[in-house]
Amino acid sequence: MSTLPVDPVANLSALISCPSVTPDDAGALDVLEAQLRPLGFDVARPVFSEDGTPSIENLFAWRGTTGRHLAFAGHTDVVPPGPLSDWRHPPFSAAVEAGELYGRGAVDMKGGIACYVAALARLAARGALPEGRLSLIITGDEEGPAVNGTDKLLAFAAGHGHRFDGCIVGEPTNPDRMGDMIKIGRRGSVSGWITLEGRQGHVAYPHLADNPMRGVPGVLAALMHEALDAGTENFPPSNLEVTGVETDNPSTNVIPARTRIAFNIRHNDLWTAETLRQAVAERVAQGLRDDQLRPGREQALKATITWRDRPADAFLTRDDRLVATLSGAVHAVTGRTPVLSTSGGTSDARFIKNYCPVVEFGLVGQTMHMSNERVALSDLETLTAIYETFLSRWFAADA
Structure with a gap:
């Protein structure tokens, strides 16, 4: 043996x-x-x-x-x-x-x-x-x-x-x-990206462009300011963290056409992937409605949320x-x-x-x-x- x-x-x-x-x-x-x-x-x-x-x-x-x-x-x-x-x-x-x-x-x-x-x-x-x-x-x-x-x-x-x-x-x-x-x-894990669509242009002529970076502060505040929950008997509070903001724009004199916000949520059993998707969509929409940095712009920036496959429950x-x-x-x-x-x-x-x-x-x-x-x-x-x-x-x- x-x-x-x-x-x-x-x-x-x-x-x-x-x-x-x-x-x-x-x-x-x-x-x-x-x-x-x-x-x-x-x-x-x-x-x-x-x-x-x-x-x-x-x-x-x-x-x-x-x-x-x-x-x-x-x-x-x-x-x-x-x-x-x-x-x-x-x-x-x-x-x-x-x-x-x-x-x-x-x-x-x-x-x-x-x-x-x-x-x-x-x-x-x-x-x-x-x-x-x-x-x-x-x-x-x-x-x-x-x-x-x-x-x-x-x-x-x-x-x-x-x-x-x-x-x-x-x-x-x-x-x-x-x-x-x-x-x-x-805890569960849900990840995604929010893409804000603006209009590219020259920094010297901002009225001809629409800088999506101006929408970022409102969206970040809406995403993270209010806690998702207070936790449960067996789980700590859920948390949403923004993990990156990028524009793929190498030029300092060009207003970017779009910017992308990456985030991850670690959540307790009060949430499912589907209810979190709804909550994030509502918060993004609220952040764009509350935008104070785009004077004279009547229409909100377009936002697209892309979700990562295989969320964990x-x-x-x-x-x-x-x-x-x-x-x-x-x-x-x-x-x-x-x-x-x-x-x-x-x-x-x-x-x-x-x-x-x-x-x-x-x-x-x-x-x-x-x-x-x-x-x-x-x-x-x-x-x-x-x-x-x-x-x-x-x-x-x-x-």
Whole structure:
């Protein structure tokens, strides 16, 4: 029998050594498959494609045919390391210094995968793998467009008859120390662009032109001045942020024909993508009506709103079995009662919630996406123990 992957440090080092910057796999899924096969998992490696996006190889692994079905989800792709001179150690060398393992993806989120595999292996080593079904849903597209990854992989699994009773995502959720926080939901995200149409002309003859930049202050004020809401019991207030204003006009003596305002909304469960689209349209119209910077102009500037595809919905997981069992496992290992949070950005849990209840718990995320991304070796042991405890309790708990 092959040696079981019981050591999370060794598991993680092997994964980090693969420079799997989106969309390149660089052998990371080969490493993961080699770790899972000795544990009795069957493995599929579907590749998904869509026009305008890179093709992505994914991994779906499964074990067992009856009983409760628990999935673990994550990604082996990582963001670029940035300037190599900013790193204490090469970002794909998995160097260990002063009790910490350095490398791109150490916490986001190859570390979570390494610990989950180690937890499975430790259960297997003592003959205690749960009686039931286990799956891993692993993509290489989370840090990229997220088009050819988890969403399509879930449909692939469903098409092959897999139905899940719960899922844990191994994203780094803890702000400061292990046991701080479990994510039980996420705010939604909606993005778009507002194009204001004017009339191009010479700066010396403004009466012959119509500068769309004069409409920008009114629109910005209407968009951001009044809060969208005050938050809910489980979610912070929604916020709309303008993220860019551009004209594509390189000349200082030309009044531009149009300007574009980019924005993103992070919203709670008081809103849907459709209700936000209506609210933004109303605010833009009000901002143009309130325009005070275009004297003598009776007609408002024309505004066109373009919405980004695939908005993310807000969601909240209310599955007591999943949330309480994970919270209890965290407390049993760390002595801490984790905060149940919906903070932060979006994750692939936004796709998983359409198939089953989902929660997120992983490492401390303080260094994710930074130079010198790193994880404490002790945290890898702690997370492995939490996953091991969670697996045993989730399958053993009464229905």
